[in-house]
Amino acid sequence: MSTRITLTVNGQKVSGDVEPRTHLADFLREQLRLTSIHLGCEHGVCGACTILIDGEPARSCIALAATLDGADITTLEGMKDDALMQRLKDSFHEEHGLQCGFCTPGMLVSSWDLLQRKGKVDEKTIRCDMSGNLCRCTGYQGIVRSIKAVADTLPEKN
Ligand code: FES
Ligand code: FES
Numbered sequence: 240m241s242t243r244i245t246l247t248v249n250g251q252k253v254s255g256d257v258e259p260r261t262h263l264a265d266f267l268r269e270q271l272r273l274t275s276i277h278l279g280c281e282h283g284v285c286g287a288c289t290i291l292i293d294g295e296p297a298r299s300c301i302a303l304a305a306t307l308d309g310a311d312i313t314t315l316e317g318m319k320d321d322a323l324m325q326r327l328k329d330s331f332h333e334e335h336g337l338q339c340g341f342c343t344p345g346m347l348v349s350s351w352d353l354l355q356r357k358g359k360v361d362e363k364t365i366r367c368d369m370s371g372n373l374c375r376c377t378g379y380q381g382i383v384r385s386i387k388a389v390a391d392t393l394p395e396k397n
Contacts (some may be wrong), residue, residue: 244308248273249317257304264288264299267314270343275344279373280391286372290314298354315344324351326389331339340377344374350386358396362387 241256248271253269253322267290276299279287283301286294290299291313318324327347330336337343346369352359354369360368365386366379374382 242305242308242371244304246307246310248312248314250309250316259303259305261304262300263290263292263302263307263312266304267299267312273314273316275345277341279341285342286345286349287342289348289372291352293350296349304371315348317320318348318351321351323355323389326392327351327354327385330388331382333384334388335379335381336377342374342376343370346374350389351385354386354390354393356396358389358390358393365390 241258243254243256245252245254247253248267253271255266257266264276264278268278276290277287278300279285281300283298286298288298288300290349291297292302292307293311294313296327315324324347327350330349331343336346349369349372350365353365357364362383363385369382369386
């Protein structure tokens with residue numbers, strides 16, 4: 240039996256019918272074509288599917304769409320005009336923060352959340368905070384460098 244849900248996705252109200260087992264990532268990818276959401280492990284481990292639910296980073300592969308009626312969802316597509324996100328994207332490009340790019344949308348959303356919460360952070364904080372996002376290609380050096388390059392330009396926050 241399907242359930243009707245209404246969400247705000249990237250600032251737009253959307254409604255759809257979902258099965259009890261439909262996870263949010265499938266709903267957003269298949270019904271709304273928001274394909275920045277990458278599905279790697281599909282059980283909450285790799286972070287490739289990270290988006291913002293009500294402003295908090297969340298793994299859309301383990302969030303059941305039927306439980307999220309009324310939620311406010313932001314994906315990478317909805318952050319295209321965000322200045323901090325643009326700086327992170329540029330930095331991932333300049334500092335070789337990606338190879339195949341599969342992990343990259345999740346890395347960008349998680350690092351955006353880290354920097355907007357904490358501002359200027361050191362490498363150890365970046366490595367700890369980003370430890371829930373896995374990358375099979377880069378060995379992480381370029382990713383950490385990309386985030387650090389932006390962090391270094393930000394003010395410290397308490
Ligand atoms: S696909 Fe969601 S955490 Fe891996
Ligand atoms: S760049 Fe390929 S998984 Fe991270």
